[in-house]
Amino acid sequence: MTQPDEPYYVMYDGDFGLSGLAGRPTGARPPVPQGEAVGDEQVGVDARSLLESGLPEEMIRTLWLVADRGRFDPAGEGMTVRSWLTAWSEAFPPPPPKRPQHRKYISAITPDFFARPVLVEREMRDAVLAEIGAVEADLARAVPGVAEALRSAVAGAGADLGFRLLLRTLKVCSVRVGKARHDRYVELSDSFEYCYAVIDDGLEVDWPPLDTDRRDGTWNFGLSELASRFAVEWHDRTRLEVVRGTAGSDDVGQTPGTAAALLLEDVTRLHASPLSDDTLTTLWLAASDCGLRPDRFGGDVRQWLEQIAEVCRERLREVAPGHDPAPARARTAGADEVLGELRDLAPELASRTVQPHWQGVPGADAARALEQVVTLVDPDLGFRLFLRVLIALWMPLTAERYARFEALGERFGHGRYLVSEIDQFIQSDL
Known part of the structure; x- marks a missing residue:
């Protein structure tokens, strides 16, 4: 199937094309061509797909009216659906053919080491048709006949437009989906290269209860993520x-409030721990690369942790009012392995300083603070902060050590992009 030169997530930060037009805010301009707006060029592409699909006029009209919540009917404006789509197609015609290129196109924005997916239209159509079948009963209760119209759109106009119309229809009809179905939509959106807002904005999901023991994120989280932002x-x-940005950064497959709950658990563990204020200060400064010094804002490190905790509670009251944070469960699994790596790197850590030219943190002090976190607070948190300190120290790593870190990350249930934050420091000649 044909892909745009740039991934959709580079070009659009929300829904786009005909599905995005149908999702426009109430009171927005009528959905007729009148000057350029973001996404209008894709409306032209989608319009041509439907015009060339062979779908009956009434079926296309049904698809549009359902997606648009019946707000704009071309027939009510003296047009047929086909003449309306033709107007969009003519307003945004296909671009002229490109001159042959002698090398593979490489995005200026998306690095070439992120290989773009190779899509086979038949496979993608089958995948989208399967998702329509999975929610057919719910769709039939909401709008009889719309499931069959969506199937025809997928078969005639393509999997891309068909999938976006399915998502828009689910949102309009308030069809709730479970987390497993939502995760499947995310997988498909990755293949189509949508931004996640195409999936999440307006989709009703039956999320499982918040559980800080569940590791279903892809990226860093908790205090180590907050430290990275400073x-x-x-x-x-x-x-x-x-802090609010971190507390609100739920991963696309996570129950709303997860990021806040995980951050709250980390800071609660540290605040209640036997670690001294000096040790906590050293830990925070080393992990955040001295990006924020709590004493410069009129408080000590434990007051800073309490401020973070209050932001998290505020977020949880907003998105998960029924969540009652339980006391953090004591964990010891993985402690010996993390301590082994820390002690093995101790000489190299002692030879370096975080921010050596400005009130820096000696690497040896950071290592001692990390050991206390691992043994007295939580090995998972200690490991994540250890990785942050390695980044702050620009610590060279062997491929073998990195592989052990990856194994530790898997043991803790970390997402695939957490440990990989340090892969830039792998050196083959060590």
Whole structure:
């Protein structure tokens, strides 16, 4: 199947094309061509797909009216559906053929080491048709006949448009889907290269209860994620805005509030731990690459942890009011392995300093603080903060050590992109 030069997630930060047009806010301009707006060029592409699909006029009209919640009927404006689609197609015609290229196209935005998926239209159509079949009974109760119209759209106009119309129909009809079905939609959206808003915005999902023991994220999380956000330029926001951004950064497959619950658990563990304020300060400064010093804001490190905790509670009251954070369960699994790696790297850590030119943190002090976290607080948290310190110290790693870190990450249930944050430091000559 034909792919755009750039992935859709590069071009659009929400739904697009005809499905995006149907999802426009109430009071937005009528869905007729009148000047360029973001996504309009894809409306032209989608319009041609439907015009060339062979679908009956009434079936296309049904698909559109359902997706658009009946707000705009071309027939009510003196047009047929086909003349309306033709107007869009003519307003945004296909671009002229490109000159032959002597090398494979490489996106200026998406790195070439992220290989773009190779899609086979027949396979993608079968996958989308299977998803229509899975929710057919719910769709039939909401709008009789719409499931068959969606099948025809997939067969005639293609899997891409058919899938987006399915998602729009589910949202309009308030059809609730389970997490497993939602995760399947995310897999398909990855293949089509949509941004996740195409899936999530407006889709009703029966999420499982919040559970901080469930590791279903892909990226970093908790205090280690917050520390990483202070390790880069952040001064265009307040420190609490950075915390709110972290607390609200639920991964696409996570129950709303998960990021806040995980961050709250980390800071609660540290706040209640026997670690001294000096040790906690060393730990925070090393993990955040000295990006924020709590004492510069009129408080100590435990007050800073409490401020983080309150932001998390605020987020949970908003999105998961029924969640009652239980006392963090004590964990010891993995402690020996993390301590072994820490102690093995101790000489190299002691030879380096976090931010050596400005009130830096000696690597030896950071290592001692990390050992206390692993033994007295939580090995999982200690391991994640260990990785942050390695990044702050620009610590070279052997491929063998990195492989052991990957194995530890898998043991803790971490997502595939958490440990990979340090793969930039692998050196083959060590």
